[in-house]
Amino acid sequence: MLTDPALADLRSLFGARVSISTAVLTEHAQSESLIAAGLPDAVVFPRDTDEVASLARWSTRHLVPLIGWGAGTSLEGHALALNGGVVVDFRDMAQMLEVRPEDRLVRVQPGITREALNQALRTTGLMFPVDPGANASLGGMAATRASGTTAVRYGTMRDNVRGLVVVLADGTIIRTGSCAPKSSAGYDLTALFVGSEGTLGLITELTLRLHGQPEAVMTAVAGFPGVTEAVDCVIATMQMGLSPARIELLDTETVAACNAFSGLTLPLTPQLLVEFHGHPEGLAEDIRRFRDLAAGFGAADLQWAERTEDRSRLWAARHSAYRAILASRPGAKAVVTDVCVPISALAVAVDETRADIAASGIPGPILGHVGDGNFHAILLVRPEVASEVATAKALAARMADRSLRLGGTITGEHGVGFGKLVHMAAEHGAGWQVMGTLKRALDPLGLMNPGKVVPV
Numbered sequence: 146m147l148t149d150p151a152l153a154d155l156r157s158l159f160g161a162r163v164s165i166s167t168a169v170l171t172e173h174a175q176s177e178s179l180i181a182a183g184l185p186d187a188v189v190f191p192r193d194t195d196e197v198a199s200l201a202r203w204s205t206r207h208l209v210p211l212i213g214w215g216a217g218t219s220l221e222g223h224a225l226a227l228n229g230g231v232v233v234d235f236r237d238m239a240q241m242l243e244v245r246p247e248d249r250l251v252r253v254q255p256g257i258t259r260e261a262l263n264q265a266l267r268t269t270g271l272m273f274p275v276d277p278g279a280n281a282s283l284g285g286m287a288a289t290r291a292s293g294t295t296a297v298r299y300g301t302m303r304d305n306v307r308g309l310v311v312v313l314a315d316g317t318i319i320r321t322g323s324c325a326p327k328s329s330a331g332y333d334l335t336a337l338f339v340g341s342e343g344t345l346g347l348i349t350e351l352t353l354r355l356h357g358q359p360e361a362v363m364t365a366v367a368g369f370p371g372v373t374e375a376v377d378c379v380i381a382t383m384q385m386g387l388s389p390a391r392i393e394l395l396d397t398e399t400v401a402a403c404n405a406f407s408g409l410t411l412p413l414t415p416q417l418l419v420e421f422h423g424h425p426e427g428l429a430e431d432i433r434r435f436r437d438l439a440a441g442f443g444a445a446d447l448q449w450a451e452r453t454e455d456r457s458r459l460w461a462a463r464h465s466a467y468r469a470i471l472a473s474r475p476g477a478k479a480v481v482t483d484v485c486v487p488i489s490a491l492a493v494a495v496d497e498t499r500a501d502i503a504a505s506g507i508p509g510p511i512l513g514h515v516g517d518g519n520f521h522a523i524l525l526v527r528p529e530v531a532s533e534v535a536t537a538k539a540l541a542a543r544m545a546d547r548s549l550r551l552g553g554t555i556t557g558e559h560g561v562g563f564g565k566l567v568h569m570a571a572e573h574g575a576g577w578q579v580m581g582t583l584k585r586a587l588d589p590l591g592l593m594n595p596g597k598v599v600p601v
Contacts (some may be wrong), residue, residue, distance in 0.1 A: 146229060147186035151207035155231070162190040173232045177279075177467075178220045178481045179528060179537075179556060180564045185212065185226035192237045194310055194318060194349040200233065201347070202316035208589065210592050213343035215285030216258060218277075218483050219371055221562030223289060223342050223489075227596040233347060235284055241265045242350070249355040250324055255284020255348050255531070271355040274299035274390075277558065278464045290340030291562035294463070297383075297516030298390040299356060306339050310350035312399075314470060314588040322352065337583070342541035342560055343594040345587045359390070359422035359510065363432055364456045367444040368414040372396055372499060372511070374378070375415045376492045378442040379515045382419075383488050385438065387431055391420040392516035398473075399466055399510040399523075406469030407462035417461055417515075430568045470510050470523045477508075477525040480537035482565075484548035485519040485557025494551055495520060498544055505536050546571070561598045569598075 147155075164170075170184040191197045198378070204211050210230030215222060226232060246269055253262060260280045263553035277286060285291075292301035299305070308322025321334040337599070338345060369375040375394055382392065395403065395416045403409055417439070421431045438448055463567050469499050471479060479503045486494045489581035495511065502509035502522065511540075513520025522544060524537035545555040545568045555561075555568040569577050581599040585591075595601075 147209055147231070148207070151203075151209055152187065153330065154207065155189065155203060158203060159189055159196070164188045164190075172494075173214060173217070173234065174222070174225060175217060176222055176225060177218055178564075179478045179526070179534070180220070180222040180225070180562070182222060182225035182227050183229065185232045186229045188214075188232045188234050190234050190237050194312065197233065197312045197347055197349050198316040198318050200231075201312050201314060204592050205232070205315055205590065208590060208592065210595050211347065212594050213284070213286075213347050213505075215256060215282030216280065218281045219285065219289060219562060220280035220559045221255065221556075221564035223560055223562040223594075223597060224285075225562075227563065230595075235282065237311040238349065239282075244269060244271075245324070246271060248324055249357075250352055251355055252350065252352050253283055254350060255287075256282050258282050259286065259368040261306045266355070270358055270482065272358050273305070273353055274356050275305055278467070283351055283353065287339050287348055288342050290558075291560075292514070292517075292558040294391045294393060294460075294514055294516060296519075296558075297392055298388055303339055304335065305354045306335060306351060307354055308352035309335055309338055309348055311338055311346040312349055313346045314590065314593050319346075325599055340560070342598050344584055344598050345593060347593070356477065361425045361428050362390075362420065362422055362456065363417065363428055364420045364450040364459055365432070365435065366411065366448045366450070367417045367419065367439045368412045368446045369417065370414065372415045372495060373492060374442045374444075375417050376495050376515060378417065378439055378444065380488055380491060381438055381442070382435065383516060385434070387434060388421075389419050389431075389435075389516060390416065390422040392514075393463055394511070394513055394515040395463070395466070396459065396511045398508065399470060399512045402469040402473040402510065403462045403466055406472050407458075407465055409459075409462050417444075418459060466512055467523065470525065474508055474525045475542055476527060478528045480524040480526060480534070480541055481521065481559070482524070482541040482544055483519060483557050483559045484544050484553055485517070485546050485553060486551045486553030488518045488533070490551035490553065491515060491518050491520075494547060494553070497547055498522060501540060501543055505540055507533055507536055507540075509540065513526070514557075517557070518553065540550070542568070563596050566597070566601070569600075570594075
């Protein structure tokens, strides 16, 4: 609880950059999905690492929780205040601090978004490729170990964060990692904080790995007789050693929603959106091999988008798929979930999930980054109808159980927050308790984003 003395102390540190207005608190209590929590007690807008450290020391003095906030695009309640506390909004820490082109590295503050970073890099010949779809902040992406459409080629945030500056619960500032390509010096603290969702400390600076902008890019749209054929084509593509930059599945319901929302005219069959990056000559061979492969699985209408504007239109529609699906059932909210399985188990996971959703009686379009075994279900419910909400949550739980049975994980990219907390023991066993031990060691008072990731 934020007492009057604690609020006065906070205002002495941050002045007008402390807000307790209802509008600001409400803005920071919103989620992209059906998951909800109460209002925070206040929102603070720091400007540098030292200010975040002073905020952590204030938190320890007054025993008030701190919850990090980037762009607010998370789906499992990561940035919501479960029992009050102060939200730390990094909107004023959104600068690109340094580019090292020779090392293919960039140093940034946590509030900069991936689109803003790539805009700033446009003249360097380099890019930051991790693309979760939403224009998320880089700090939030690191905190949730985000991935997205390009992970199949370029990896996730785990693979692209070289180092961090982190403020711990007591205000200690630490640096993890280095600019070196590798190190054997001690524990990998960078990996510990990437994916910790702000439960161990607040990320205030990131050193990120960059990649060269591709010399040539080709995007294809391939329609298949059914989801099974599309998924089997994905499995064969990866097993044959083809290296697409993106390979996305849209089921028929998702295609219909995207057509209506984004003005596309894709055939109403399951579609794969596939993109290749590389040298023009190598690209031509990849395209030929994929065309032959897709035809073997019944793809009758393979269309290539070579022009930048055509590719951009397709990927903009893919990135808007969530909003398109919501619009397909006016007034609906979404129970959104994702799982990730070994590529060999992808067909079974998708087929069983589709059958489960079909038997449930609620709409549940499926889409995903199937090149690395990661797919999503958007379960559309009327929030005022308790039976629909309960059915959707049960479907999501069975998806998690199914993924674990097939050797996968309860989430490939959404993260845990408190929405998937109930499944952590099943995935990690005694390892989940070890995570709790680490949390208590670094945050003994439990003030860093409490109620998320680790045992409560």
